Amino acid sequence: xxxxxxxxxxxxxxxxxxxxxxxxxxxxxxxxxxxxxxxxxxxxxxxxxxxxxxxxxxxxxxxxxxxxxxxxxxxxxxxxxxxxxxxxxxxxxxxxxxxxxxxxxxxxxxxxxxxx
Amino acid sequence: xxxxxxxxxxxxxxxxxxxxxxxxxxxxxxxxxxxxxxxxxxxxxxxxxxxxxxxxxxxxxxxxxxxxxxxxxxxxxxxxxxxxxxxxxxxxxxxxxxxxxxxxxxxxxxxxxxx
Numbered sequence: 001x002x003x004x005x006x007x008x009x010x011x012x013x014x015x016x017x018x019x020x021x022x023x024x025x026x027x028x029x030x031x032x033x034x035x036x037x038x039x040x041x042x043x044x045x046x047x048x049x050x051x052x053x054x055x056x057x058x059x060x061x062x063x064x065x066x067x068x069x070x071x072x073x074x075x076x077x078x079x080x081x082x083x084x085x086x087x088x089x090x091x092x093x094x095x096x097x098x099x100x101x102x103x104x105x106x107x108x109x110x111x112x113x114x115x116x
Numbered sequence: 117x118x119x120x121x122x123x124x125x126x127x128x129x130x131x132x133x134x135x136x137x138x139x140x141x142x143x144x145x146x147x148x149x150x151x152x153x154x155x156x157x158x159x160x161x162x163x164x165x166x167x168x169x170x171x172x173x174x175x176x177x178x179x180x181x182x183x184x185x186x187x188x189x190x191x192x193x194x195x196x197x198x199x200x201x202x203x204x205x206x207x208x209x210x211x212x213x214x215x216x217x218x219x220x221x222x223x224x225x226x227x228x229x230x231x
Contacts, residue, residue, distance in 0.1 A: 033218065040223075042207045042223055043161070044221070045219065093219075102168060103149065103217045104166060109159065109160055110160075
């Protein structure tokens with residue numbers, strides 16, 4: 001079956017522009033996560049949804065970052081007024097449900113964002 | 117606060133040999149899960165193995181096993197019979213069951229398999 005997909009795979013933008021990154025989770029997965037991965041580091045949590053509800057946005061670095069999942073499936077991470085420090089790999093992951101004892105998260109291929 | 121420590125930035129192993137990648141964690145919560153992910157040069161994140169904090173036995177998945185020592189708060193990944201395709205970054209990660217299940221990752225270990 002299809003895994004988690006993300007688009008675009010690569011995005012180059014100029015400082016000050018807004019960008020929208022899209023994540024399409026595995027069909028039937030309730031929970032969706034966004035992470036950011038700097039070069040040579042592990043991913044860092046940004047935000048999390050159960051269905052369409054944003055349950056935790058504690059990892060969003062500032063108010064330029066926002067995310068939505070209006071119909072409980074596809075999610076969009078938006079960065080307004082991009083800055084060079086926003087350059088990173090943005091990863092989306094989904095899981096069946098964030099409950100119980102095992103919550104295996106499946107990752108998408110990521111969007112490599114470069115802000116010039 | 118959760119913290120994952122991977123002290124080996126890079127490791128080398130001879131093909132067909134076994135290798136252990138270290139991971140220690142810090143948490144005061146008794147209920148948590150531990151994961152290992154593989155990230156090859158292509159950039160994808162591949163789930164390898166999971167261990168729950170209350171699991172009595174060490175997890176195994178094919179050539180991967182997790183040496184879980186709860187008292188020491190360590191969850192080392194053992195790869196048996198290394199293959200050239202095992203060359204990759206390996207990340208240890210943890211979440212707590214009570215909460216958002218967000219994964220906290222270590223900095224990773226780069227494994228290189230030598231023919």
